[in-house]
Amino acid sequence: MATAPEPHILCTDLVRIFTAEGVEVQALQGLNLRVDPGEMVAVVGASGSGKSTLLTILSGLDTATAGAARVAGHDLLTMGSRERVAYRRHTVGFVWQQTSRNLLPYLTAAENIALAMNVARGRRGAARAARIEELLELLEVGDARDRRPGELSGGQQQRVAIAVALANDPVVLLADEPTGELDESTSAAVLEAMRSVNLELGVTTLIVTHDPGVSGHVRRTVQIRDGRTSTEVLRSTRVDEHGEEQHIAEEFAVLDRVGRLQLPHEFVQSLELRDRVRLALEPDHVGVWPGHDGRADGPAGRAPNSDAPDSPRPRARHAAGASDTETVAEPAAVASDTESHADSRPEEER
């Protein structure tokens, strides 16, 4: 049997606790994330959800409090200072939101790229010059080669920043809010540039952002909430029986190693789920119903598939809550529209 390739990014139960003035803040609370070689993934979340903390750990600038983080074969929790320096120079490239963090203001675009190669003792001479031209062309900023950051637009600065990040052929490209200071159309163009870099060079790319608009430019978007990844949306294109392209978005919840699952916030709100919910194991899926008042039947008082005589009977029904899972009486009837499943409707219908 073929074995799956080792992921380029693998975070398992990652925890980062900060202590500020005697108060503990859990920035990451058991985060799980897997990114396979060549993937381009966006991690999207609100302010304070832990995005920058995650990226700072993945870039080797900070160390997690607990859990495991591996990037392209490097164990980020145990690596020593020498390996860390090599890791930052050769394995990962970064693009930050602020230009001042990406580029030196008194160097031209070409000199900024050359500096990154110099620091990492990378290509020299003609090979260096050729690679600088190649990267500037790839990012469509060839005409900016002799200009300093202050003489470039915001979008051009970020393109040059991406070229700098790629100077030493990293395996993984990490970007923290790379479009945070750009307007909508410039953002879209910069994200498309990252997409072509990802496709052409095959560099595994992780973008963290608060901007849900990034989802339209990547195949996989992972939601981060309270320091944990919660749901994922996978986008794909299929050709239907009339030969027309259909854009499909499927939503998934992340299941951790011990089987914990976080329901999307909208699901919880829309069905007023709280405290504990009723579960049913079906042959090919799990059903989830409100468990209000501890009643055996849900508020809707109807069973899933109750009007479908051929449907298989639930094999087990449980109320799952903060305490241990307990078995409850078989409901006479159960609501039908709350089963947890991937939504494979075309995106435009969602």
Ligand SMILES: Nc1ncnc2c1ncn2[C@@H]1O[C@H](COP(=O)(O)OP(=O)(O)OP(=O)(O)O)[C@@H](O)[C@H]1O
């Ligand atoms: N050095 C630190 N000391 C104390 N608390 C911190 C530190 N860094 C981050 N935090 C806290 O950890 C939590 C996550 O912060 P983080 O910066 O990772 O969030 P974020 O999703 O990147 O937010 P934003 O989009 O606003 O940058 C926040 O509550 C933040 O206040």
